[in-house]
Amino acid sequence: MTPHPSTLPAVLSPVITPFSQDGQPDAQRLARQCAWLLANQVGLAIFGTNSEANSMSVGERIDALHALIKAGLPADQMMPGAGACSVTDAIELTRAAVDAGCAGTLTLPPFYYKDVPDDGLFAYFAAIIEKVGSSKLQVYLYNIPPVSKVGFSLPLIERLIKAYPKTVVGMKDSSGDWAYTESVIKAFKETGFRMYAGSETFLLRTLRAGGVGCISATANVNPKAISSLAAHWQEPDADARQAALDQIRGIFQRRPMIAAMKAAAAHFSGDAQWAALRPPLVALDAAQREGLIQELNSVGFSMPGL
Amino acid sequence: MTPHPSTLPAVLSPVITPFSQDGQPDAQRLARQCAWLLANQVGLAIFGTNSEANSMSVGERIDALHALIKAGLPADQMMPGAGACSVTDAIELTRAAVDAGCAGTLTLPPFYYKDVPDDGLFAYFAAIIEKVGSSKLQVYLYNIPPVSKVGFSLPLIERLIKAYPKTVVGMKDSSGDWAYTESVIKAFKETGFRMYAGSETFLLRTLRAGGVGCISATANVNPKAISSLAAHWQEPDADARQAALDQIRGIFQRRPMIAAMKAAAAHFSGDAQWAALRPPLVALDAAQREGLIQELNSVGFSMPGL
Secondary structure: OOOOOOOOOOEEEOOOOOEOOOOOEOHHHHHHHHHHHHHOOOEEOOOOHHHOHHHOOHHHHHHHHHHHHHOOOOHHHEOOEOOOOOHHHHHHHHHHHHHOOOOOEEEOOOOOOOOOOHHHHHHHHHHHHHHHOOOOOOEEEEEOHHHHOOOOOHHHHHHHHHHOOOOEEEEEEOOOOHHHHHHHHHHHHHHOOEEEEOOHHHHHHHHHHOOOEEEOHHHHOOHHHHHHHHHOOOOOOHHHHHHHHHHHHHHHHOOOHHHHHHHHHHHHHOOHHHHOOOOOOOOOOHHHHHHHHHHHHHOOOOOOOO | OOOOOOOOOOEEEOOOOOEOOOOOEOHHHHHHHHHHHHHOOOEEOOOOHHHOHHHOOHHHHHHHHHHHHHOOOOHHHEOOEOOOOOHHHHHHHHHHHHHHOOOOEEEOOOOOOOOOOHHHHHHHHHHHHHHHOOOOOOEEEEEOHHHHOOOOOHHHHHHHHHHOOOOEEEEEEOOOOHHHHHHHHHHHHHHOOEEEEOOHHHHHHHHHHOOOEEEOHHHHOOHHHHHHHHHOOOOOOHHHHHHHHHHHHHHHHOOOHHHHHHHHHHHHHOOHHHHOOOOOOOOOOHHHHHHHHHHHHHOOOOOOOO
């Protein structure tokens, strides 16, 4: 079976969120970053982990979404994060995404309580889907146990797909556990389930196994090369392309990743304000920043057009 | 040095939150539970972990607080939970608590990102304290690494006390790690730091070591016996009282605790709606419920006056 139809591209980025000097989300800078990603064939998984979305209030997230739409950015390229600890927050975020015409939502499980039963996780997703009550809603399950500490068992995924076959359409898997990713692809491919790897490290393997692409932090800084591999993955140079992606990924991954991506955005755009993060995350210090830029320069990395 | 002055009692309860049939927080039932706790000398740590506070939106929590004040419950007996993943949410919750006249706030660290630097955690608390900007604010650090997966190092606590000596006045320690609790009491007793154990299991040890009491889930169901130990801890029967508390605690702790406390509240009040929880938590099933009530009956437990 072919994957569920979608307007979303093979590669999306959890778009980093710029903060102004007074610590507020900066919708203008965010709109520019989104436009640059789209120009590099990367879709907009706004309000993800790497967007510091959970460090923003529900109102701040919805205001930013509306500002992006108003700035002319296409909702059919958007998959906003819409999960929360509180099911009422998740319902509000999901409704706003559907009302704005977003192509999908990326939904964390409720992540405060640990070791919760699948029945409770199912009830959370059921409440969101039924309260929003829209045939336009396409939910992607966001599996990121290294951060959320709450994951998706295969029986839970199966139960959700069976209950909501046209709504629960896919997953972003940031487990970093390829055996898990592969098992989910295999188990649900026949339902049209769309698997996005959580990092370009797994992009080629995911596409070869029947997944649809990746939603990756470093697509914020290296979008063109990542989307190009997705476009040319069946060509002979695919493994070489993957190796090149892995090299750049490694440079960011060896550092606090979100801070490092923002430092790179600040450096290559010439806009120092990009380096700001919200607590509890902190910006790179001068020495870390210098080390990052030196290493990026040494491999000829840049962010053209930013 | 004696502890920072406070109107709060030695024992508080993270008050369980009743939900109506349509899943909304039920302020009327909540007010009755609060009045019953106060009548048993237990203060109101509303919006804690056992209150399912993180399963509620910021607006739902503030509305519930206002409803309790309107119902005549005393703000000087309240320590609402006011932490959040988003610092803007934490500021809003803290401001509402201060404006309502609450005696303190119980503040979780931001708990989405893991392995964050102390600098980032300090920045979160500094932002809350400085944006709220009230000399009336008394912040209690909420340490619950088994759930939040983010804790407080001793150097972080020291830095917060030094920066805000009249505002960062205490902690609820739900680490379950007595060596940690004791080390925090010893390190900061001379500053007037008020330590509440996170469970009555540690109540006697905490009082003997120089702490001020406990904030405990099971104070929702066994308030009188717990507050009585706090009132009589220097008397000869204190160890026997502690052992009796531990027996009741054990009965609840061997089950999903929040669901078990709500089942007990439903049973002893005759109000079945008390058993409802919000996802991702689920109510006890019939067999679990029966087992709980049987065991409680076998030790002569009841909730008089509820």
